Structure formats: C-alpha cells, structure tokens
Amino acid sequence: MIEIRNLQKSFNGKPVLRGVDLEIQKGESQIIIGRSGCGKSVLLKHIIGLVKPDAGQIFIDGDEVTSASTRDLYRLRRKFGMLFQGAALFDSMTVEENVALGVREHRMFDEAEINRRVAEKLELVGLPNTQPLKPSELSGGMKKRVGLARALMMDPEFVLYDEPTTGLDPITSDAINDLIIECNQKLGVTSIVVTHDMTSAYKVGNRFAMLHEGQVIFTGTTEEVRNTNHPVVRQFIEGRAEGPLQID
Ligand SMILES: Nc1ncnc2c1ncn2[C@@H]1O[C@H](COP(=O)(O)OP(=O)(O)OP(=O)(O)O)[C@@H](O)[C@H]1O
Ligand SMILES: [Mg+2]
Incomplete structure (x- = not known):
C-alpha cells in the first residue's frame, strides 16, 4: 500500500502541497x-521519488520513499510504472526505443528478453508490430498507449496515470479507460489516476480523492463522491463555474 503523510512542497516560496494525507490500498x-x-x-x-518534499513522508509497503538512498529508490521505483501527462515520448526514437528506454537503462534484461517484453506490452495495449514507427506517425491515443506499454515493461505493482484521456476523443478515451481497467483487474495492478475527465474517473475508479489548496479535502468511494454534498467537490464534479471555486 501507499501511505502519504503530511506531504509539503513549495516551489520558489509558493506552497503547492500543504500537508497531503492519503492512503492507497493494493488492488484499488x-x-x-x-x-x-x-x-x-x-x-x-x-510518489515515485522524482521530487523530494520539504516535509512529510511517503511509504510504499512500509518502505519510506522520501528518505530512501539512491539505491533503495532504484529498487522501489521498479514497483511503479508511470504514464506521464502528454505520454512523454521522444520524437527522434522509434516506438521500440521509447518503450524499451527505461529497462535498457536498468540493465535488468538481455536484448532478447527486452524484445520479447516490448512485443508483449505493445500487443497488450493493442498496438502489435508498431516497433519501427516514430511518434510523429502516431495519433494522440496511440501515443498514450505506447506510453502505457512503456509503463508496463517492468510488470509494475502500481501504475500512475497522469491525465490518461486528456485531449482524446470520447471513443479513444474509452479505449484507454478499458486498458486501465484491464491492467487493474487482469494484471492486478494498483492504479492511481489523475484526471479531470469525470466520465473516465467514474468508469475506471473505485476510490476518489480531491486535492484542493494543497490538501486532500475529500476521500470516498464512487458512490460517496457521486452523492457528496461537499460544495467544492460538487462544483468540480458537475463542472460548474458558479460556486466556491473561483475562476482565475
Ligand atoms: N519543477 C517545478 N518548479 C517550479 N514550479 C513547479 C514545478 N513543478 C510544478 N510546479 C508548480 O506547481 C504547481 C502545481 O503543478 P502541477 O503540474 O502539479 O499541477 P497539476 O495539478 O498537475 O495541473 P494540470 O491539471 O494542469 O496538469 C504549478 O503552479 C506549477 O507551476
Ligand atoms: Mg498535471
């Protein structure tokens, strides 16, 4: 499980996280x-140790990420796959090179095993035999799927999805939703999905947390979020301009 305790982070004196508390259970x-x-x-x-907090702690299955040595961090990161916002593919590299990027650096597998895994993960995301293509030849939805194939290369326990459906048409979004559900249910991956697409959120999620003014102001099940009277959460999920959330 993932435990986040009183996480605080400022950038250039501007507080962004002001004491975030959240627990994420395995399988959710x-x-x-x-x-x-x-x-x-x-x-x-x-959560994956790419940024260090000013204060607070994160534990992954009881191991603290926030104070981990480089070596321990390396080991902890193997439990994670991350689909970055915008997919983060390198335009000059092929699909194969993009998908294999992290594992080649880790030097965990030989080339035959890397090739086998690249083929397996591309197949899983519905893009078999696309290894030689360049990102410029792919649609937005295909890029996200290549990003997901990369995230799955190490058979992670946790996959973090940052805006997996943003910018995609509703049908392509739904195909991504189905992949997230498949990873969660068939592969047993714990999903953490950041999104403002409420259609996607209701479809793939079973636990919800809302981050507001640097803190988690709401946690609950899908049922609880749908029925909440919390004014900030309601305004957000209904996408209304009127309410306590101000337009900046
Ligand atoms: N490396 C950094 N250096 C300085 N400021 C940063 C850095 N990373 C993030 N920030 C700032 O922290 C704030 C939160 O950024 P973040 O990218 O987490 O927002 P977000 O909730 O993911 O937004 P979006 O929904 O638009 O993706 C922003 O004001 C951003 O400018
Ligand atoms: Mg973001």
Whole structure:
C-alpha cells in the first residue's frame, strides 16, 4: 500500500502541497481529481521519488520513499510504472526505443528478453508490430498507449496515470479507460489516476480523492463522491463555474 503523510512542497516560496494525507490500498483504482495547477502531477512525482518534499513522508509497503538512498529508490521505483501527462515520448526514437528506454537503462534484461517484453506490452495495449514507427506517425491515443506499454515493461505493482484521456476523443478515451481497467483487474495492478475527465474517473475508479489548496479535502468511494454534498467537490464534479471555486 501507499501511505502519504503530511506531504509539503513549495516551489520558489509558493506552497503547492500543504500537508497531503492519503492512503492507497493494493488492488484499488484510486482517482485523484483537482483543478489545473493544484499539484496533482507534483504529487505523483513525489510518489515515485522524482521530487523530494520539504516535509512529510511517503511509504510504499512500509518502505519510506522520501528518505530512501539512491539505491533503495532504484529498487522501489521498479514497483511503479508511470504514464506521464502528454505520454512523454521522444520524437527522434522509434516506438521500440521509447518503450524499451527505461529497462535498457536498468540493465535488468538481455536484448532478447527486452524484445520479447516490448512485443508483449505493445500487443497488450493493442498496438502489435508498431516497433519501427516514430511518434510523429502516431495519433494522440496511440501515443498514450505506447506510453502505457512503456509503463508496463517492468510488470509494475502500481501504475500512475497522469491525465490518461486528456485531449482524446470520447471513443479513444474509452479505449484507454478499458486498458486501465484491464491492467487493474487482469494484471492486478494498483492504479492511481489523475484526471479531470469525470466520465473516465467514474468508469475506471473505485476510490476518489480531491486535492484542493494543497490538501486532500475529500476521500470516498464512487458512490460517496457521486452523492457528496461537499460544495467544492460538487462544483468540480458537475463542472460548474458558479460556486466556491473561483475562476482565475
Ligand atoms: N519543477 C517545478 N518548479 C517550479 N514550479 C513547479 C514545478 N513543478 C510544478 N510546479 C508548480 O506547481 C504547481 C502545481 O503543478 P502541477 O503540474 O502539479 O499541477 P497539476 O495539478 O498537475 O495541473 P494540470 O491539471 O494542469 O496538469 C504549478 O503552479 C506549477 O507551476
Ligand atoms: Mg498535471
């Protein structure tokens, strides 16, 4: 499980995370919602140790990420796959090179095993035999799927999805939703999904957390989030301009 305790982070004197507390249980599909700029991507980067907090702790199965040595961090990161916001593919590299990037660096597998895994993961995301293509030849949805294939290369226990459906048409979005559900249910991956797409959130999630003004102001099940009277959460999930959330 993942335990986040009193996580705090400022950038250039501006507080972004002001004491985030959240627990994510194994096997769940945890949705994190919140407005643009509220710190969702920053929170995900803390979970995989890409960003160090100013204060607070994160534990992965009891091991502290936030104080881990480089060597321990390396070991902890193997439990994670991350689908970055915008997929983060290198345009100059082929699909194969993009998908294999992390594992080649880790030097965990030989080339034959890397090739086998690349083929397996591309097949899983519905893009078999696309190894030689360049990202410029792919649609937005295909790029996200290549990003997901990369995230799955190490058979992670946890996959972090940062805005997996943003910018995609509703049908392509739904294909991504189905892949997230498949990873969660068939592969037993714990999902952490940052999104403002509520259609996707309701479909793939079973636990919800809302980040607002640097803190988690709401946690609950899908049923609880649908029925909540919390004014900030209601305004967000209904996508209304009127309410306590101000337009900036
Ligand atoms: N490396 C950094 N250096 C300085 N400021 C940063 C850095 N990373 C994030 N920030 C700031 O932290 C705040 C939160 O950023 P973050 O990317 O987490 O937002 P977000 O909730 O993911 O937004 P969106 O929904 O638009 O993706 C922003 O004000 C951003 O400018
Ligand atoms: Mg973000």
